[in-house]
Amino acid sequence: MMAVNKIQIISSLFFLLVLSVVSCKKEAPLQPGDPDKNYLVVKDNPSDPVDHAIFKFYQETSVPVFYNDTIAREHVGDSAGIPVYFYHKLATNYTLLGRQNGLSYQLIAEKEWVLPVLPLLKAEVLLQVPAGIPVHSILLVKTLQIRGIPGSDNAGFSSIADKPYPALNTFIIPLVNPDTMTEAGRKNYVASILAKMASKKLLLEHLTQIKSNFYGITINSFPGQRIYGERYNVISPGGTIVPQEYGFIPASYSLSLMNRKIMPYAQDDLLTFLEAAFTYDTTAAFDADYTTYPLILQKFRAARTLLKTIGFRFAD
Structure with a gap:
């Protein structure tokens, strides 16, 4: 029994000795990354045609373009000899207004897909963006859905269902191939991007003006009635609703709840008119298409005025 106890004591002492040696061999703690480093800066890769084209785009526009939402890998230490990154x-799911839980997107499968759209983004989008609207970066994706409401048509005036999305430090844009688009399709695509960029700034900085000079055109024309987001059968029980008579463009967003049609929401109405403002070259051309609907004509002019307030320019 004494021999067994002696062996157990020796074994325990040996185990403690080994444990102390192992514990003394401490690994270096993980190091935080450089908080001042700007990971939105694009570096050249001359051996890669896509990355090189994106670098040239960055040089010419100061706007970085990404085809992946992971933009950098930083070594911060090692764990048991294994590098930790x-x-x-x-920040795709965040905006200045908070987290966007309804956002989903699919990354592109081949980065070569971005090449055809770069000239369009440079010449037809960014050259029109006023200096007061910062574009921190652009993330090109295969598909993008901002909200999923069954039975809804979110295409708006531009007929672009997958709207671009202004996130916190990037602007997410569904990818297209301009070489396969009609001239009208290109114009609608550009209008959908510019309208989203403009709406973000307008809603953050000019909401009072929007409520008074834009939403107010519809609201004040029907005093005592709730129009925005209201069901057709509540506004006109048993009757027929003509959205144009309420100041809504026919291609405006239409939603249905429990198979009942409802009027557009306020922000969707604004976005639709902003898209129209960028799609039509002149006010006269717009008037020719909607001459019988005075509220629509007023709201188009109000939308153009709002856009001019933040620096956009139009031919007329």
């Missing part, structure tokens, strides 16, 4: 991602 921190991955820097674009």
Whole structure:
């Protein structure tokens, strides 16, 4: 029994000795990354045609373009001899207004797909964006859905269902191939991007003016009635609703709840008219298409005025 106890004591002492040696061999703590480093800066890769084209785009526009939401990998230490990395991602699910839980998107499968759209973004989009609207970066994606409401048509005036989305430090844009688009399709695509960029700034900085000079055109024309987001059968029980008579463009957003049609929501109405403002070259051309609907004509002019307030320019 004494021999067994002696063996147990020796074994325990040996175990403690080994444990103390192992514990003394401490690993270096993980190091935080450089908080001042700007990971939105694009670096050249001359051996890669896509990355090189994106670098040239960045040089010419100062706007970085990404085809992946993970934009950098930073080595922050080692664990048991295995390197540990921190991955820097674009803040796609956040805006200045908070988290966007209804956002989903699919990354593109082949980065070569971005090449045809770069000239369009440079010449037809960014050259029109006023200096007061910062474009921190652009993330090109295969598909993008901002909200999913069954039975809804979110195409708006531009007929672009997958709207671009202004996130916190990037602007998410569904990818297209301009070479396969009609001239009208290109114009609608550009209008959908510019309208989203403009609406973000307008809603953040000019909401009072929007409520008074834009939403008010419809609201004040029907005092005592709730129009925005209201069901057709509540506004006109048993009757027929003609959205144009309420100041809504026919291609405006239409939604249905429990198989009942409802009027557009306020922000959707604004976005639709902003898209129209960028689609039509002149006010006269718009008037020719909607001459019998005075509220629509007023709201188109109000939308153009709002856009001019934040620096956009139009031929007329």
